Amino acid sequence: MSRCRFEDLIDGYLLNKLSQEETEHFEEHYFNCARCFSKLQEREEIIRAIKAQGPALVENLEEKQPRWVSWADEIWLVLNNRRWVVAPVLAALLLMAILIFSPFSREQPPSFVLNGENIVRGQAINLISPIIDVNQIPLYFEWKKQGEDLQYKISLYDSHNNLIWSASTKETRIALPEEIRQQMKPGEKYSWQVKALSSTGTLVAVSSRVQFMIKSD
Ligand SMILES: [Zn+2]
Structure with a gap:
């Protein structure tokens, strides 16, 4: 090989x-x-x-x-x-x-499943909210639990793919800090992604990067 x-x-x-x-x-x-x-x-x-x-x-x-x-x-x-x-x-x-x-x-x-030729590297993390369009600047980000003793790392990006906020937690929900909320604007698109890391810091699962827009009315 x-x-x-x-x-x-x-x-x-x-x-x-x-x-x-x-x-x-x-x-x-x-x-x-x-x-x-x-x-x-x-x-x-x-x-x-x-x-x-x-x-x-x-x-x-x-x-x-x-x-x-x-x-x-x-x-x-x-x-x-x-x-x-x-x-x-x-x-x-x-x-x-x-x-x-x-x-x-x-x-x-970490819980990876090796199944013959098919290697499933953990599952994709499902993001719960916000997804698609939201009426107000989000207070929280929330996703589905992946397993025990995982650290989740969340990243928030603006419409130009610049990272505007990143944080880690063991919970499946995290509050968006006020100072970041104040930078965010209605009408703009944002995207976010969650990665799950094992206790030793290796990546075990990722979400897709989900885009949402804050409605501007
Ligand atoms: Zn390689």
């Missing part, structure tokens, strides 16, 4: 090292790329195990390699450079031990 050029972004994504733009670009891609998607799930478990075992180890690795390289490259570098301390090697061995011997340290990955 040929390598996907987005694979290099997986570790950076999981460690929050990508820019906002890169993150969005990557999220759009991996949701539709079976290869990146399964790789991401693998790596997420590895990173989660390492973080659980010792945040210091992760920091250590990050400091030494400001431009992120893959864990495999990291281990390779360590083995080829005696001046490097043994901590990363131990970390790698510890990690293997954890993955092999401790089933309890594996949390369930």
Whole structure:
């Protein structure tokens, strides 16, 4: 199977090292790329195990390699450079031990369904309101619940697709702050979108971007 050029972004994504733009670009891609998607799930478990075992180890690795390289490259570098301390090697061995011997340290990955050739990557989030036209500037945004222990990130855009507001919540409804409401104008079109993130911050579901207009009468 040929390598996907987005694979290099997986570790950076999981460690929050990508820019906002890169993150969005990557999220759009991996949701539709079976290869990146399964790789991401693998790596997420590895990173989660390492973080659980010792945040210091992760920091250590990050400091030494400001431009992120893959864990495999990291281990390779360590083995080829005696001046490097043994901590990363131990970390790698510890990690293997954890993955092999401790089933309890594996949390369930986010609820994706793999069904033969068809890969269903979570469900689309259904937006409840506002949709289509509304009579007044919305007070709340509301959507359907996707699962347990998810963080929802909402983004609101103006008619030129500029982000005018973004917020996160564990609820399925969020109030639109007064200062944002005051910027919004009747007669204008807006759109909004919700993304659901797992407890470790990976994207598990997205809504479509829904447009609404505030009636101007
Ligand atoms: Zn890919």
